[in-house]
Amino acid sequence: MDGEALHSIGExxxxxxxxxxxxRSWSDRGIVTPTDRSPAGYRLYGSDAVAxxxxxxxxxxxxxxxxxxxxxxxxxVSLPDVAAVHAEALVVQIRVLRLRHAVLTxxxxxxxSSEETDRMHKLAQLSEAxxxxxxxxxxxxxxxxxxxxxxxxxVIRTMTPELxxxxxxxxxxxxxxxxxxxxDADFRAGLRRVAVDHAAERAxxxxxxxxxxxxxxxxxxxxxxxxxxxxxxxxxxxxVVGALTAHYAxxxxxxxxxxxxxxxxxxxxxxxxxxxxxxxxxxxxxxxWPVQQGLAPVLDWSVQAVRAQQRDx
Numbered sequence: 001m002d003g004e005a006l007h008s009i010g011e012x013x014x015x016x017x018x019x020x021x022x023x024r025s026w027s028d029r030g031i032v033t034p035t036d037r038s039p040a041g042y043r044l045y046g047s048d049a050v051a052x053x054x055x056x057x058x059x060x061x062x063x064x065x066x067x068x069x070x071x072x073x074x075x076x077v078s079l080p081d082v083a084a085v086h087a088e089a090l091v092v093q094i095r096v097l098r099l100r101h102a103v104l105t106x107x108x109x110x111x112x113s114s115e116e117t118d119r120m121h122k123l124a125q126l127s128e129a130x131x132x133x134x135x136x137x138x139x140x141x142x143x144x145x146x147x148x149x150x151x152x153x154x155v156i157r158t159m160t161p162e163l164x165x166x167x168x169x170x171x172x173x174x175x176x177x178x179x180x181x182x183x184d185a186d187f188r189a190g191l192r193r194v195a196v197d198h199a200a201e202r203a204x205x206x207x208x209x210x211x212x213x214x215x216x217x218x219x220x221x222x223x224x225x226x227x228x229x230x231x232x233x234x235x236x237x238x239x240v241v242g243a244l245t246a247h248y249a250x251x252x253x254x255x256x257x258x259x260x261x262x263x264x265x266x267x268x269x270x271x272x273x274x275x276x277x278x279x280x281x282x283x284x285x286x287x288x289w290p291v292q293q294g295l296a297p298v299l300d301w302s303v304q305a306v307r308a309q310q311r312d313x
């Protein structure tokens with residue numbers, strides 16, 4: 001090419017900021033071909049080689065492999081098509097990295113043992129089908145046999161995690177912690193007892209009539225007393241306990257007596273599992289729901305107040 005300035009491989013390396021070894025490797029593969037040779041046999045490159053090398057470097061920095069780059073440069077496939085394939089692959093890689101980061105963060109913060117770390121790592125690596133199987137197994141352990149009761153349909157929906165295809169870092173971390181919690185046999189058993197209690201209460205109620213969850217009733221009755229710092233063992237707490245007892249008696253269709261109040265206390269104690277609040281928080285993060293205020297404070301207060309009145313009675 002008469003009049004065109006040619007560059008040695010060393011000059012091309014200086015102009016592009018790459019090493020001579022890298023350009024030589026690309027040249028050997030035919031990705032950046034020399035325009036000519038010097039009398040001594042050294043490769044010489046035209047001005048278009050600078051732009052070509054810059055493009056190849058950009059694509060490599062984006063993670064596109066050399067065979068794919070070669071096909072783009074040879075016009076065997078379009079750059080947008082190659083970019084789409086690699087972008088999709090990156091989504092998967094990012095997801096994996098976020099889950100790994102979630103595991104390492106939890107391990108560091110909670111000081112987990114090697115066995116616990118291994119278990120969490122395996123939970124983070126579950127496929128979509130394996131995640132679904134874990135969720136289904138958990139829900140079956142808690143709600144199995146109650147599918148015919150329409151009141152459980154909404155409860156099950158609110159207890160089901162749906163990890164997005166591309167979770168952010170917080171969602172990835174919440175999923176790993178949720179998976180670990182869902183495998184806790186004692187936690188499962190506690191939720192199962194609460195579900196059994198709910199089903200027993202539903203048996204006393206007309207299924208066609210509106211029915212608030214008992215935990216919601218407790219929250220609504222106790223929250224004002226808690227906000228006013230009413231001590232659970234004080235006389236000011238007695239009307240609140242009376243309201244809870246009246247609600248519970250009405251639900252079960254039984255009179256307010258010693259046995260009913262004993263049953264009420266057992267019901268509150270079964271509800272009062274702080275892991276339930278943690279479960280709900282993790283679920284909200286995974287599903288992108290607003291994080292609700294936990295029930296543990298009102299349940300703690302309720303248990304103490306009912307116990308205090310039983311002692312005084």
